[in-house]
Structure formats: structure tokens, C-alpha cells
Amino acid sequence: MPWTSTTEHSDADKSPAMSLLPELLLTVLFGAQASFTHPGIILPSKELLGDSELKAIIKRTQKGRDAREVLGFSPRIWEALTETLRAGNDQLTTNKYNLVPRVRDLVILARNLLATKERAQNYASDEGFEAEVRRLLDICIDKASKPIAPNIDKQTHETEMHIKGNYKKVMITTLQFLNNLMSQNETRKLHVWLHMFGTPAASAPPNPAVPAKSSQKPKGKSSQVNKPSPGSGVGIVGSSALGARHSHKETVAKCNFLSAGFNAKYYKPGFLTEVPRLLQPDEIQPLPMMLQNGVVPLEGTDHAMQAVRCKLMLAQGYGRSLLREILVFLGAWEVDEDDFCFRMMAQVTEAILLNGLIPYAYESFRDEKDIVTPAQSVLLKLLASVYRQPEAGRDHSTSSSSCSFGISTPSVLSESPTSPVTDFEEAFDPPPIIESSIPTFFVAVLRKQVIPSTIRIIKLQGAIREGKAKKESFELSLWDLDRIYEGLYQFFELLVLFSEDEEAKRVLISSDKGIVGDLVVFLRELDKAIPRWVASKSTPQPPSPSPSPPQEKETGKGGSGKALKVNEAYRVERPFDVYPNFKDGEGSRDESEGADDEEPNDDRGLSDPEEFTWPHMKRYLVMLLSGFSWQNKAVQDLVREKGGLQAVLNQCMIDDDNPCMSILLPYELGIKKVLIPYTDIREHAILCIRNLLENNPENQKVVKALEAIQAIPNEVLDRHGYEHYFDDAGRVQLRKTKGKGTSK
Numbered sequence: 248m249p250w251t252s253t254t255e256h257s258d259a260d261k262s263p264a265m266s267l268l269p270e271l272l273l274t275v276l277f278g279a280q281a282s283f284t285h286p287g288i289i290l291p292s293k294e295l296l297g298d299s300e301l302k303a304i305i306k307r308t309q310k311g312r313d314a315r316e317v318l319g320f321s322p323r324i325w326e327a328l329t330e331t332l333r334a335g336n337d338q339l340t341t342n343k344y345n346l347v348p349r350v351r352d353l354v355i356l357a358r359n360l361l362a363t364k365e366r367a368q369n370y371a372s373d374e375g376f377e378a379e380v381r382r383l384l385d386i387c388i389d390k391a392s393k394p395i396a397p398n399i400d401k402q403t404h405e406t407e408m409h410i411k412g413n414y415k416k417v418m419i420t421t422l423q424f425l426n427n428l429m430s431q432n433e434t435r436k437l438h439v440w441l442h443m444f445g446t447p448a449a450s451a452p453p454n455p456a457v458p459a460k461s462s463q464k465p466k467g468k469s470s471q472v473n474k475p476s477p478g479s480g481v482g483i484v485g486s487s488a489l490g491a492r493h494s495h496k497e498t499v500a501k502c503n504f505l506s507a508g509f510n511a512k513y514y515k516p517g518f519l520t521e522v523p524r525l526l527q528p529d530e531i532q533p534l535p536m537m538l539q540n541g542v543v544p545l546e547g548t549d550h551a552m553q554a555v556r557c558k559l560m561l562a563q564g565y566g567r568s569l570l571r572e573i574l575v576f577l578g579a580w581e582v583d584e585d586d587f588c589f590r591m592m593a594q595v596t597e598a599i600l601l602n603g604l605i606p607y608a609y610e611s612f613r614d615e616k617d618i619v620t621p622a623q624s625v626l627l628k629l630l631a632s633v634y635r636q637p638e639a640g641r642d643h644s645t646s647s648s649s650c651s652f653g654i655s656t657p658s659v660l661s662e663s664p665t666s667p668v669t670d671f672e673e674a675f676d677p678p679p680i681i682e683s684s685i686p687t688f689f690v691a692v693l694r695k696q697v698i699p700s701t702i703r704i705i706k707l708q709g710a711i712r713e714g715k716a717k718k719e720s721f722e723l724s725l726w727d728l729d730r731i732y733e734g735l736y737q738f739f740e741l742l743v744l745f746s747e748d749e750e751a752k753r754v755l756i757s758s759d760k761g762i763v764g765d766l767v768v769f770l771r772e773l774d775k776a777i778p779r780w781v782a783s784k785s786t787p788q789p790p791s792p793s794p795s796p797p798q799e800k801e802t803g804k805g806g807s808g809k810a811l812k813v814n815e816a817y818r819v820e821r822p823f824d825v826y827p828n829f830k831d832g833e834g835s836r837d838e839s840e841g842a843d844d845e846e847p848n849d850d851r852g853l854s855d856p857e858e859f860t861w862p863h864m865k866r867y868l869v870m871l872l873s874g875f876s877w878q879n880k881a882v883q884d885l886v887r888e889k890g891g892l893q894a895v896l897n898q899c900m901i902d903d904d905n906p907c908m909s910i911l912l913p914y915e916l917g918i919k920k921v922l923i924p925y926t927d928i929r930e931h932a933i934l935c936i937r938n939l940l941e942n943n944p945e946n947q948k949v950v951k952a953l954e955a956i957q958a959i960p961n962e963v964l965d966r967h968g969y970e971h972y973f974d975d976a977g978r979v980q981l982r983k984t985k986g987k988g989t990s991k
């Protein structure tokens with residue numbers, strides 16, 4: 248019995264010579280297989296020995312490349328691994344959940360062996376191990392998503408949770424395996440893609456206007472009467488979508504060519520769609536990583552093939568579903584922008600952008616019942632982070648890459664000839680930031696879908712406040728409003744970015760397709776219907792001086808002129824490999840559970856949805872109008888014609904007794920946002936008014952006339968107290984002139 252004889256040598260140093268390692272592993276695998284196929288045939292004590300022997304071998308493959316090679320390059324090993332895993336899988340389907348850890352060890356071992364790349368990858372695939380891993384993943388998803396029966400006692404419940412937890416761990420390991428399996432082999436990546444998303448030949452060409460999801464819904468009886476037909480809305484603008492459709496054909500052709508030799512065993516496209524619902528942010532990492540490896544034009548990949556897979560992902564319903572689930576996941580967990588998953592998905596978003604498919608993606612995440620769906624909000628957020636310089640994120644690269652999951656740059660990477668990341672900037676062009684089709688598309692979405700629907704809600708709020716409508720007529724819950732608000736917030740973040748780019752700004756302010764008029768109307772309605780909340784009456788807490796509203800300080804660097812700086816650590820294809828500390832996934836769970844108590848428990852008593860105050864929206868509107876009207880007569884006139892002067896002026900009139908106004912409000916829904924000092928909106932409004940009045944006698948006349956009936960703050964008309972200047976980002980700002988400034 249080999250494993251009995253070596254037990255006293257379980258110490259790695261005294262373990263058998265490298266040349267004997269394959270024989271040892273084969274013996275261990277036969278033992279494991281026997282215990283799978285003939286339960287009870289091996290004494291429990293001997294089974295335990297076998298398990299610990301297997302763990303010792305895993306450790307060696309984690310430490311040494313030679314151990315990985317001597318095992319990974321042996322077809323016999325892969326054959327035995329496959330048979331053992333097959334036997335294990337058979338048992339798992341019959342609920343032998345006590346075997347889960349042993350099965351997982353097999354996959355961990357295989358995952359490590361794949362770090363040797365090509366040859367091991369080929370054996371893993373040819374011997375059928377890869378197919379068994381997909382089958383295993385499917386089993387895990389099935390087991391982990393089974394609801395736990397209600398009314399069971401505590402003990403049973405705990406056991407059930409424990410079992411599910413074990414299945415999830417296996418799930419994570421299988422994802423890592425798949426990631427390593429396809430790493431650096433374009434053909435195999437495509438095979439994995441076809442398994443994940445289906446073969447394109449078998450599916451209909453995409454129809455952007457009617458996403459698969461919404462057409463499934465039987466209740467086509469449109470609750471929103473304003474939509475003439477489900478597919479109308481905002482069509483895909485510009486040539487990008489046509490390009491997408493056209494290249495879909497190419498994609499199909501190319502796929503058919505490359506998918507020769509595709510192993511269709513256990514073929515089940517869409518098998519990953521459920522995964523995001525089952526995992527937590529620290530567990531899901533291999534999934535976004537797989538997408539990144541498959542579609543982002545990374546150093547050392549075939550960029551044309553990455554593009555093909557990107558298109559394939561979006562062309563296939565399963566691909567869109569998986570993307571949507573991951574986006575919803577990021578939103579629901581409030582995954583931070585510095586987080587590994589967020590960054591991976593930002594890169595995927597960038598790839599989608601480079602392939603001209605952002606409008607298509609946005610449209611396909613639409614849903615009848617939401618003005619902006621959660622997936623769309625997250626897409627907007629990711630897009631904004633793509634347009635921003637990720638320099639800020641760079642500083643954190645080390646901390647993030649060493650986060651719980653242990654994706655430290657693995658040692659194997661240095662063995663790869665392509666790994667020294669040089670000339671990176673050349674290899675990867677900056678995104679066509681504001682290639683005008685993107686702002687054009689989103690302006691159209693805002694004008695047709697988002698702003699009108701939101702204004703209807705705001706008008707109803709106003710009517711209820713004035714007693715002209717019944718409270719009961721407001722049908723939205725705080726959750727509904729939260730979704731709409733989050734979407735609007737992300738839209739405005741994006742608009743601010745666009746407004747800092749000359750070309751995009753031209754789109755935004757263009758007289759026929761621009762958005763100025765809509766923004767003015769939006770501000771007017773908000774001003775009319777949403778009263779200012781006076782913080783000092785209920786919350787004594789003063790506004791903490793906000794260090795930097797993120798969109799203001801950081802986006803300044805986002806001008807189109809600069810090349811996108813990327814964090815190189817995230818720009819290489821990495822295998823999951825050998826971690827120094829191989830109990831991955833464990834212990835990380837507790838961290839995420841403590842994160843709940845951050846929600847400020849605000850007792851300002853905002854109990855009713857119809858009292859929702861749309862925090863920050865006025866400020867965004869004023870900021871945008873301010874930038875648009877600067878030295879632009881057409882915009883100045885348009886704001887006046889739409890009745891915007893008074894509305895902007897009203898934002899300067901904040902009562903100084905109540906300086907906290909318009910702050911703190913984001914917390915009412917638990918949305919974590921930076922606090923903004925009240926002076927912010929006020930100064931923006933003053934700057935805005937001055938931009939609106941400059942060299943525009945008609946506008947000046949209107950404001951003078953208003954002055955007769957209401958007090959207008961000194962700064963608005965005082966030409967000497969304030970002056971324009973350009974800040975570091977080249978934007979116009981307002982500041983007090985030295986000496987004769989008005990009191991603040």
C-alpha cells in the first residue's frame with residue numbers, strides 16, 4: 248500500500264522523488280476511484296490516508312513547476328484523473344455530498360497542472376477531463392441553487408448550508424479550471440465560449456430592438472402607454488450597430504471554421520447564467536476574469552479573436568444574460584470601483600465599447616418595467632469609469648490584486664515569453680472616447696426614455712404636494728425610485744464626462760438633437776415640485792466638508808486627448824494557479840458579512856415614496872447648463888426660452904440659515920455617495936447665471952425684471968465680486984476677486 252508506506256514522509260522534503268510522483272498519483276487516484284465506484288470497499292482510515300496523500304501532491308504542484316510538468320505532461324495522469332472525476336461526478340448526482348471535498352481536490356490538482364499551459368491543456372481536453380469539469384459545474388449549480396426546505400430544525404439547516412457551501416467552493420474551483428484551460432489558446436477559448444454561450448450557427452441573428460428577455464414576457468399590455476411598440480424607443484444610432492450585425496455573419500463564419508474539433512460532450516449553453524446569483528463578490532472573481540481573458544485585447548492575445556468573442560458574447564442570448572447577471576450582481580453588492588471584479592468588468596465594457604456595441608448592450612438590458620434597469624445603471628457606471636482615467640485606481644493595484652482570493656501574479660506568468668508588459672500603450676489604443684455615436688445614443692435615450700418618464704413622476708409628486716392628486720395615485724415604491732435614481736445619477740455622471748470633451752459637448756448642445764432644452768425643463772420641474780429639505784430642522788449633523796465629489800476632481804483628467812492609462816497588472820492573461828495559501832475562498836466570507844452595518848440609520852422620517860427629493864439632480868443640471876452656456880449665445884437663448892433663468896436663479900437663493908440643504912439626502916435610501924457642501928450647488932448656480940448673462944442683454948433684462956420682485960443674491964449681478972478662471976482641468980470656474988469680494 249504505497250500511501251501507508253509514505254505517511255511518515257508527508258513532509259514535502261521527504262516525499263518521493265520526482266520521477267515517482269506520477270506513479271504515486273496514479274495509485275492515489277485508483278484508490279479514490281475505487282472509493283467512488285465501490286463505496287465501503289476501502290477502509291475509512293485508508294481513505295483518509297489517500298486523501299492526505301492527494302493533498303500532499305497538490306501542495307507539491309503548487310510549489311514547483313517540475314511537479315506540475317511531470318504530472319501535467321502525462322496523458323496517463325489525465326486519463327486517470329478523468330476516470331476518477333467521472334466516478335466522483337456519478338456519485339455526486341446521487342447526492343453523495345460527503346464526497347464533495349475529494350472531488351474538489353481533483354479539480355484543484357488539475358487546475359494547478361494547467362498552469363503549465365499548452366500540453367497539459369491539450370491533454371485535459373483530449374482525455375475528456377474538461378468535459379467532466381463542465382458536468383461537475385453543472386451539478387454544483389444545481390445543488391447550490393436548490394432551496395432549503397422550510398421548517399427544518401436548526402441543526403439540519405446548518406448542515407444543508409454547509410453542504411451548499413461545499414458545492415460553491417467546487418463551483419469556484421471549476422471556474423478557475425476553465426480559466427486556466429483556455430488561457431493563451433485562442434481556439435480553445437472559442438470552444439469554451441461556444442459552451443458558455445451556444446454555437447452561433449444554431450441561433451437567430453440578434454435583434455437589438457427586441458431583446459430576448461422582454462419578448463418572453465407575456466404581459467405585453469404596456470403599462471407605459473407612451474411606448475408605441477415594445478421595440479421602438481431608441482433605435483440603435485449610427486453605423487456601429489450595423490457594423491455589429493454585419494460582423495455577426497463574419498463571426499459565425501469564423502466560429503464555424505475554428506470550432507472544428509469542438510467537444511460537444513455535456514453541451515449546455517447558458518450553464519453559467521445562474522452563477523452570479525449563487526456567489527459573493529470575493530467568490531465570483533474567476534468569472535469576470537474569464538470574460539476579460541476572452542474578450543479584452545490583452546497583451547499577447549489575438550485581438551481579432553478577442554473581438555470575435557466579444558461580439559459572440561453579445562450576439563448570443565446566453566451571453567447577454569450572463570452579462571446582465573454579472574452587472575446586476577455588481578449593483579446589488581455595491582461592488583466598489585476599486586474592486587477586482589469591477590475592474591475586470593470595466594475592461595470588458597471597454598472591449599464592448601471598442602467593438603461599437605455599447606448601444607446594443609444598453610438596449611438589450613432594457614426591461615418594460617424600469618426606466619433604467621439595474622443592469623443598465625451598472626453599465627453606465629462602468630462606461631464612466633472607462634472614460635475616466637483609471638490612474639486613481641492604479642495606486643490600489645497592489646492591494647487589490649492580493650485580495651482575499653489570492654490572485655497574486657502567479658509565478659508561472661514569468662515563464663511565459665509574452666509576459667513582460669512593454670509597449671502597452673501602443674498595443675492598446677485609448678477608447679474612441681467620445682466617438683460621437685456614443686453621446687448621440689445616450690442623449691437620445693435620455694430624451695426619449697428617461698427624462699420624460701422621470702418628469703411625469705416629479706410632476707405627480709408636485710401635484711400630490713399641492714393636494715391636486717391623491718397620495719394613493721403614487722404607485723412607485725422607494726425601491727422603484729431607488730432604481731430610477733441610480734440610473735439618472737449614472738447618466739449625469741456620464742453627461743458631465745461628455746461635457747468635458749469638445750466633440751461630445753457639441754453633440755449635447757446641438758440645436759436639434761441636443762439635450763439642453765430637456766435639461767432646462769427637467770430643472771424647472773424639479774424646482775417647482777420638489778421642495779428643499781431643511782436639514783437644520785431635523786438633523787443637527789453638519790455637512791462634513793466633502794474632500795472631492797468624485798465626478799468633479801477626477802473626471803477633469805478624462806479629456807479625449809490623453810491616452811487611456813491602464814493598470815498593467817490587470818492587463819495580462821493570468822492563470823489561476825498555485826497560491827501560497829491554498830485554502831482559497833475560506834475565511835473571506837466573514838469579511839463580507841460584517842459590511843452591512845454601514846448603512847446610516849437616518850431617522851429624518853422620509854417614509855413616503857412621493858416625498859423623494861432627487862438629491863444632487865439639481866446640482867448636476869446646474870453644472871451642466873453652466874458649462875453649456877459659457878460663451879454660447881444659442882444655449883443662453885435656449886435656456887431663457889425654456890424658462891430656465893428663474894429656475895437656475897432659484898438655486899442661488901438658498902437660505903443661509905439652512906446651509907445643509909440638498910445634502911445628506913442620498914443617505915435616505917442608503918445610497919452611499921459623497922456629501923457635497925451646500926455651497927457647491929449655490930456656487931455652481933451663481934456661475935451658471937453669470938455664464939447665462941454674459942454678453943446676453945436679453946437674459947440680463949429677464950433677470951433684472953426678476954430682481955424687481957425678488958431678492959437676488961449680490962454675487963449674481965455684482966460684476967466685481969467674482970471672476971472667472973480656469974481650473975487645472977481647463978474648465979471655467981468662479982472665484983471671488985481678492986479684496987472686494989462679497990461676504991460669504
Ligand SMILES: *[C@@H]1O[C@H](CO)[C@@H](O)[C@H](O)[C@H]1NC(C)=O
Binds near residue numbers: 365366432434435438
Ligand atoms: C489550442 O486548442 C486546440 C483545441 O481547442 C488544439 O487543437 C491546439 O493544439 C491548441 N494549441 C496549442 C498551441 O496547444
